[in-house]
Amino acid sequence: MKPRSPVFSSRPHPHLYEINTWVWLHDLSQKMNRTIRLGDVPDQEWDELQAKGFDCLWLMGLWERSPLGRRIARQHSDLQKEYAKALPDWQESEVVGSPYAIRAYQPDPELGSWEQLKDVLKKLHDRGIKLILDFVPNHTALDHEWTTRHPEYYVQGTSRDVTNFPSQFFPIDTSTGIRYLAHGKDPNCPAWTDTAQLDYFNPDTRQALIRELQQVAKYCDGVRCDMAMLVLNEVFAQTWENHVKGDVCPSGEFWTEAISLLPDCMWIAEVYWDREWELQQLGFQFTYDKILYDRLRHSTTHEIALHLQGDTIFQSKLVRFLENHDEPRSAAAFGNVRLPAVGVLMATLPGMRLYHQGQLNGKRIRIPVQLCRAQDEPPDEATVAFYDRILAITNEDVFHAGKWAMLTVHSAGDDSFSNVVAYQWTTERVWKLIAVNLSPMVAQAHIRLNEEFGIEPGTFPDYTLYDQFNDLSFEGRRKDLIKSGLYVRLDPFECHIFSMGEKEGGNLEIKK
Numbered sequence: 001m002k003p004r005s006p007v008f009s010s011r012p013h014p015h016l017y018e019i020n021t022w023v024w025l026h027d028l029s030q031k032m033n034r035t036i037r038l039g040d041v042p043d044q045e046w047d048e049l050q051a052k053g054f055d056c057l058w059l060m061g062l063w064e065r066s067p068l069g070r071r072i073a074r075q076h077s078d079l080q081k082e083y084a085k086a087l088p089d090w091q092e093s094e095v096v097g098s099p100y101a102i103r104a105y106q107p108d109p110e111l112g113s114w115e116q117l118k119d120v121l122k123k124l125h126d127r128g129i130k131l132i133l134d135f136v137p138n139h140t141a142l143d144h145e146w147t148t149r150h151p152e153y154y155v156q157g158t159s160r161d162v163t164n165f166p167s168q169f170f171p172i173d174t175s176t177g178i179r180y181l182a183h184g185k186d187p188n189c190p191a192w193t194d195t196a197q198l199d200y201f202n203p204d205t206r207q208a209l210i211r212e213l214q215q216v217a218k219y220c221d222g223v224r225c226d227m228a229m230l231v232l233n234e235v236f237a238q239t240w241e242n243h244v245k246g247d248v249c250p251s252g253e254f255w256t257e258a259i260s261l262l263p264d265c266m267w268i269a270e271v272y273w274d275r276e277w278e279l280q281q282l283g284f285q286f287t288y289d290k291i292l293y294d295r296l297r298h299s300t301t302h303e304i305a306l307h308l309q310g311d312t313i314f315q316s317k318l319v320r321f322l323e324n325h326d327e328p329r330s331a332a333a334f335g336n337v338r339l340p341a342v343g344v345l346m347a348t349l350p351g352m353r354l355y356h357q358g359q360l361n362g363k364r365i366r367i368p369v370q371l372c373r374a375q376d377e378p379p380d381e382a383t384v385a386f387y388d389r390i391l392a393i394t395n396e397d398v399f400h401a402g403k404w405a406m407l408t409v410h411s412a413g414d415d416s417f418s419n420v421v422a423y424q425w426t427t428e429r430v431w432k433l434i435a436v437n438l439s440p441m442v443a444q445a446h447i448r449l450n451e452e453f454g455i456e457p458g459t460f461p462d463y464t465l466y467d468q469f470n471d472l473s474f475e476g477r478r479k480d481l482i483k484s485g486l487y488v489r490l491d492p493f494e495c496h497i498f499s500m501g502e503k504e505g506g507n508l509e510i511k512k
Contacts, residue, residue, distance in 0.1 A: 010130055010266070011400040013316065014055035015391070016354045018324060021059045021111055022096060022372045024357060038112030038120050050127040053395035054355075056266070057124060058132040058224055060325060061099030061369065062117075064108045066141030069194035070097035073370040082368045087375050096372045099134065100226055101141040101194040105212050117219050130221035130266065135213060137254070138230040139184025139195035146208070147181065147196050148174045153205040155182040155197040155243050167191055186230065187239040200236045201244045206254050213258055222266025228255070228284070229275040259283035268319065268352070280317050286352045289318035296322075296342050297333060301419045301438045308349070308421065309406055316404075318351035323359055325369055330356075332364045336382055341436050341493040344469065345421065347390045348434050348497070350404045360387040393468055393497060398430040407433070408448040412487055417445035420490065424449075432468075433498040437490035446485035469497040 021038075028036040028045070049057060073079055074095045083090045096110070107117055124131050140146060146153050157169040157180040168191045171180050184195035199205050216223065229235055231254050237244065259267055259282065269276075269284045276287040295304045308315070322330035322342060334342050347353055358367075362380030393399075402425040411417045419439035425432045437443040463481060465474045476487070488496060 010055045013350055013400045014130075014352055015053055015394075016056040016058055016132065016268075016319070016352055017049060017052075017054045017357070018058045018060055018354060019357045020325060020367060020369070020374075021061045022099075022108075023367060023374050025111060026372050027374070037110075037116060038107070039116030041120070043123065046123050046127055046129070049124075049129060052360075052391050054129060056130045056132050056222065056352075059120075060134060060224075062107055062111060062133055063099065063102045064104045064106050065097040065099060066101045066103040066143050066194065067097075068143045069101035069103075069141050070095065072194045073097050079368065079370060083371060086365050086367055087371060087373060090371065090373075094373050095370050098194055098370050100136050100369070101139075101192070102134075102136055103141040103144055105216055114219065121219060121221075131219075132222045132224050132266065132268065133216060133220040134226060135216060135223040136226040137198070137209060138227055139192065139197050142170070142172075142194060142196055144196065147172055150204075150208070151176065151179040151181060153198060153202060153208060155199045155240055156180065157182055157243065167193060170196075182240070182243065185239065186227065187235075197240075198231075199240075199244065200231045200233070200254055201248050201250065203250065206250070206257070209254075210258050210261060213262060217262050217265050222268060224268040224270065225284075226270055228269035228279055228287075229271045229273060231255070232275065232278070235275075253282055255279065255282040255284070276318065277314060280314065284317070286317055286319045289320050289351065292318070292346075292349075293321060293327065296345070296438075301421060304438060305406075305421050308423070312350070312404065316350040318349075319354050320346045320349050320351050321354040321356070322346050323356045324354060325356065325367070327366075329364045329366050330359055331362045331380065331383060332366075336362075336380070337440075338493050339383065339386055340469075340495050341438050343386060343390060344434065344495040344497065345436050345438070347394045348399060348425070348432075349423075353394070355387075360384065360391075389469065396430075398425045398427050398432055402427045402430065402432075408485075410446040410448060410485060412444040412446050412489075414444070416441060416443040419443045420445040420447075420488070422447045422488075431500060433465075433486070434495065435488050435490065435498070436495040437493060440492045442489070442491055444487070444489045446487055448485040449481070464501055465498045466501055467496045467498055469495060474498075 025036050028041065074092050083095065107113055121131050151172065151174045159180060161169040162171055162180050168185070169180055169182055171178055182197040183191035183193050184197040185191040198209070213223065230239070233249050233253060237249055267284045269279045269287045271279050271287045272290050279287050291307055292304070295307060322334065362383030363377045365375050365377060367374045404425050405423060407422040407424055409417050409420050409422050419441065420435060420437055420443050422433065422435045424434070433447070435447060463476055463478050467474065490496070
């Protein structure tokens, strides 16, 4: 295949759906009572993604997994505890290894082929959906062909390192004799013993990885880059300061070169440690917003609001999520009571909105990525109804082509206003105001509207707002709106999505 130009552009603030490819195909195989690989997926599955308004599909875990990594995953005692928790009747054959210990950037033969992937790409494009695939820059599987054919691509150790740090280094017989390579690692965590650490100060390593990226980009529209900050020059030097020479540090960043060679690719970075802005500056269109996720789980509304007051361009390049394959299920982490608040907030903020397979049905059990099967869980009707509603609302153009702005929240007689976050989306013809109470207590507040709302005194002394999320209309006096701002009273974890006027043709309850 020749490199291709994108056949369409994603709308701003796109919706991304993450699928655990192996688990998904296993579920489809069970449902249809025959083996389903990528090329056998019924068109109805792709149609449903289109109907829900997803702009991008991330097929997580498509690449060939490592037999050696599979053996390690089956014998790892801590992982075995996770398997038992997620799938009490798990079998050894259902442990297929980590999707982030990649043996080769080609579809795992258990999942599909290049031709099937090419067919999937066409079907998605026919529905206006872009395909996102994984790229793991920091490491490879232990049995990747490079470990024996090009051991120089990896961080080198010594026999003493293997003896003194057996969980961090391993010996391997190569074409040039025994070499001692490092396992991949995050400097804050134990080494990943099913991986080998790539050397980013070796220009040949960088060129080999760029060639891999160029091949992958022929079959997808974008890449989600695992732990992207680990290969920044500064981070890599600090992590491996005792095993690489500082004077050979490249003058430029790997990501700058890679992104410049694939400008039509959508670049998504999994990134932590306050490196989001840095990676955006290097060319990533989207970077994980783990800060928001952590603050939604553990912090005050004030801290959440402070985060949302960041630069608008920065905000529009963040990936918002309530769960992904690394985090606990949102149904377990937040519960149904908090879902209206955190779900509406995540769905209506600027940036990419990431939804995870099972999230829309309220699944509560996180699946270890090494498993190919998930425990059966019946859908939660309230969760299904919530996501059907919020996806329909946020597929409107105003949440993609509109201008987003935070709004100032003032006291309405007590300090409960500090639990309310408010912002608006506007186009020339449409206005939406979102107000969310992120606390377990009733909150009231006055929301100061921006000038473009157009609240100057007019012919009509009153106004009507329609709450699209709750299907209610609210009336008030325009002079009060001008004097004090919009008054809202929100029950615990309640939200409003306001627009001007009532719902057409609706017989709605009117509140004042």
